[in-house]
Amino acid sequence: MILTDPEWQAVLLSLKVSTLAVLFSLPFGIFFAWVLVRCRFPGKALLDSIIHLPLVLPPVVVGYLLLIAMGRRGVIGAWIYDVFGITFAFSWRGAVLAAAVMSFPLMVRAIRLALEGVDMKLEQAARTLGAGRWRVFCTITLPLTLPGIIAGTVLAFARSLGEFGATITFVSNIPGETRTIPSAMYTLIQTPGGESAAARLCVISIVLALASLLVAEWLARQSRKRIGAL
Template sequence: MGLLGAEEWQALGLSLRVAFWATLWSLPVALLAAYALARWRFPGRGLLNVAVHLPLVLPPVVTGYLLLLTFGRTGPVGGWLEAHLGLVFAFRWTGAALAAAVMGFPLMVRAMWLSLDAVDRRLEEASATLGAPPWRVFLTVTLPLALPGIIAGALLGFAKAMGEFGATITFVSNIPGETQTLPSAIYTFLQIPGGEGAVAALVAVSVAVSVVALVGAEALSRAVARRIGMAP
């Protein structure tokens, strides 16, 4: 069956699915948070900054436990979502995507924040003086100039989602075919005698995905720097 067996392919497919939806869900919220931090001054801005970066410093197991308390079936949010929308996160792949989104969120916001900060505000002001409303200035000036950084943030978030383990296994456990992502599968094969071959294959795939994401993010960051005249 080649480099990967059936169980490994299943874990890879689930990881890609989880990472895709985690990135997609996070992207608009991360962009809004980054724009607020880069452009607005308001009471509570410091608290927003702390909340955005908190998953970076909290132990992943703590983050997963907090997600379980909040979005579990008996949690205040999870119970309401199940009762009114039929949406369940605990011990489902959707919960794995939520955990991955939370853990990757700070990386996405940081990259987008730096990119928005790099946009020359004089260009935005010039567009506004010509009569463009704020939403048009954002869509036609700010967003195109910040787009490489936004894409870089999305790639970093995707890579983080592919590698997320601690919060995911705490929140949704390690269920083959449902919540067993690449890191969880690696952990499982490490506990099995003779599982070294599967571990090596999965590690190689994980490293390859992470390298591609990081190289892509770096290339796009350089594109941003060249655009604003900060790099040769």
């Protein structure tokens, strides 16, 4: 399968956007999953609903909200541009942000389910032996949650690869800058004679998603074996 330069650009940009989206959102995903499982506070249900809101909102609505908030003249985006000189709208950074927002609920949900399965008695036993909260989290909670973290990371990566609606609304469809695989396919489908190129990108998208899921399953099995051996 031979790809043209614009098609390679779309594939590489999709991989770049998805990888960065997962890397930047993973610490926040672990933190919010832990907060939702281990903490009790007023407004917890509201926080849970806000985190999962991108799952039920139309992606175009999410992209529009990002444009209002993080655009160059947005509520937050204007301040970021004035202070740091960084803009998100109509750039690959915005594509990363849109992908991270849309995939974040899947990541949090997978990690949260794994955290709920961790026996708190193990954590309490470590605390009674003098271990601090951070040490307990790093040596007991985090390793036991690893299969869920892997699952959430891969789900978020696969979701980021397929992100379209929020991305095209927030950062448009700029070749070489914001044109990921879904945006490139959208353009090719509307272009006379572009069906074969769209089919190639479709196959690549399926292969990438399937490969990521297979790798995630293998990593999850390995982590479960290690946990069982302890």
